[in-house]
Amino acid sequence: MRHKMLVVAAILAIVVLGIGAVSAQETYTIGISNSFVGSEWRTQMIQNIEDTAAELEEALGIDIELVIESEDTDAAGQEQQILNLINRGVDGIIVNPGDAEALRLTLEDAVAQGIPVISIDQEVDGEGVVNVVIDQSEWARISARWLAEQLGGEGKIVLIEGFVGHPANTARMTGVEEVLADYPGIEVVGRETGSWDQATGQQVMSDFLASLPEIDGVWTQDGMAFGVLNALRTANPDVWPIASGEARADFIQAWGEVVEENPDFQTIGVVNPPGVASDGLRVLVNLLQGKMIDAEQLAGPYGNTLYVPLPLVIVSEDFTYTDMEGNETVFEANFDEALAEAAEMPSAYTLDGMLTQEEVDAFFVAE
């Protein structure tokens, strides 16, 4: 009897230990902090993290547990999110900060406790924080350069910008101004905020059309470009101004409809990828696995930013882009492919792009 019990106990022990050995694979608990819900971009951002986490689990044989804190809140509420993630003992944090400066010290506290912090979409001036973002100025310079070239460097244009005072808007408008400085023949005859909102963008453009005698070009962006296009379709002036566009599915679809009526119509959509979230997760997992970021790759105003290359520029004719250093990049016509992709997506979907693991590894010191 006693022998049997011992045997059973031994078998049980082996089984338990065996299971233990199998499940001893590394588990990373990763906290996500997001302070703005109700935008498709943010939904895609979180979806990208979930998808890439699943992919990394498979590829690396690890477990990734995501703790997602996502609600509409102010800086104090987001600080509470971060504190809760720290108190929960997460291994790393990915944050899209609503107010980067107000969260700086709390994110530094996390880093001081040995929790690596990746800020996506916004750059934080925090010691030890790593920013994974696109270069917002460069993002804006591409479409501004395209517009200026389309106009042949001459004409009257209006600018419709996002939230005045928002860091991304400030960076974008700086980029636009830098490009326009190269074209003395272009005169800005109107500048107004469209609040990154389609309806507001449409209203602002309608007002411009009604009040300004001559508009040759419009530079606008995210969300508002669709409003501008709607305003143009409604007013249908004899000669349409040339307008920059965006990369959301509904805009691309409308672009396709306009081209059917007017084959000469052109615009440009530069993708601001929610995929930076996926890139941020890959950077974080690399850090958790003990890899070191190559200091040469860090740039930006605070010297702690990894700039993710812009994944996609949608144009219907080849466009040779010249950056501020004079380097040329050719963006090949890809509108038909974009239209095919957009046709299958929900209207607020942003055409996306993300780095591969190899591209992310290039930010790190080779082993």
Place this chain on the structure above:
Amino acid sequence: MTTRTAPSSTRQFGKAFSRYPWLYSLIMLVVLLVINRSLQDNLFELFAVNGNLRVWLPAMLLAAGQTMVVIAGGIDMSVGGILSMCNAILATQIPSDATAERFITVIAISLLAGLAAGALNGFGVTYLRLQPIVTTYATSFIFSGIALQILPEPGGRLPRDVTTFFRNPIGDAVPVPALVIVGILIFWYVLTRTRFRQYLFGSGSKAEAAYATGVPVSRVRFTTYLLSGLFAALAAVALTMGNGTGNPRAGDLMTLPSVVAVVLGGTALSGGRGSVIGSLIGVAILGSISNVLSFAQIDRWVRPLTDALIIVVALAVPGVFALVRRMRR
């Protein structure tokens, strides 16, 4: 014998609850903290306590000021606006290399700005006899407009010494926000031991009767708006010393919670009854609800709904007790 003692003890409870309307809130907070603790092992460790109190402190200061206005029969919908305005002043006028003298001067200026804002509210409500809710809602746009004028985009950075002092427990033991909370309690204790107590509660419950018995109702109400403005400025100081920067919209989402906290704390919106102690507990209740939902990992899409439902239940509890008592009778 036993049948007699039972009702008398319930009556004593009833007495205690009507004397201290915040007892319900305290019980609610304890329940929430027990739940929170079961989900979060380190809830009562220093880092967590310090962090929670730091995040809650500005809301507590706003709610404390709001309480006095409400007890005297008014309401102040401009506290968030005043906070934004003072936050903008502090963040723009205290550079990261500011001297101690400069730091103190700017704090004094922002407290004065808070008092001035309160005086404007008080003037509109008590002397022009405008509706408190409309007056203060309107002035809130003046204050947040001034905030945007002073600080069009988020920014500014206080000296590191200031934020380090404020964010780290003194002697690795006492969180600075805890000391401020003790300060609020002492203020309330002293206030309710002066004649102002009768004036305050009298102006709220039976204003005409109070006036007839010599209570200077208008002056009392004016004073409560002054105090509310001052506390909103103090809230801005706490916020700015905590995160070291300014945001012209910092107070946008803070006004309504201050009213909810006051009500959760057992203060009657009809005036004449309430306590600052309850409002501080009310803020802790709101904060704990959100922490419990966070640690329970409630799905993010249902969280706003759950949050709201719990607040409604919390608000309804005293009413349900009162209903049961009436039905027993």
